[in-house]
Amino acid sequence: MKNKVVGIGLSKTGTTTLREVFRVLGFEYVGFDGELTNAVLDGETRSALEVLDPYEAAANFPWALMYREIDAACSNTRFVLTVRRDSQTWLKSLRSQAKKRPNSAYRERIYGCRNLGGHEDRLLKYYENHNQQVRDYFASRPEALLELCWETGAGWHELCEFLDVPIPMAPVPHANRSPVTKKPVFRRMLSMFGERKSA
DSSP states (O other): OOEEEEEEEETTHHHHHHHHHHTTTTTOEEOOHHHHHHHHHHTHHHHHHHHHHSSSSSSSTTTGGGGHHHHHHHHTTTEEEOOOOSSSHHHHHHHHHHHSTTTTTHHHHHSSSSSOOHHHHHHHHHHHHHHHHHHHHHHGGGGEEEEEEEGOOOOHHHHHHHHTTOOSSSSOOOOOOHHHHHHHHHHHHHHHHHHHOOO
């Protein structure tokens, strides 16, 4: 299995941005796969490893669930743990996703609940446990893991230094920004158009 970089943060931690970053860097990428996610949750990881084999980069499910198996299959793999600025921010983003896709079977299998209402403690515990388990697993090999939070300013410098690749000239291609992030920009645009209209 060729050397790889694998994003192992949970969904809604900036995995789509990470995908776009990998593509800018020219890595052959594989992302979310519902069928493989179900197989991994059933304890069958061989098929997922076979799918991963020809790619240089991956993120999202099922890859976030099988970092141990990937590490065992390819010891030179680098791992990127994407996180949010805090647990509540992640939960809010997950809720927003759930409103758009209310009947996600894989969400129920991963988090133990299809409808998120009333399960906040369970979800927060899952998120925090996942991140801590990743940190604990790589504690003796810090060179194999980069923890990255786009919201706090992490970008090309941290990732490219970690991967030992040149820093691109293009800005980080942030994707799926929350409405909270977009709103000030939208308001500024309305203000600009308003001023032009009244001129």
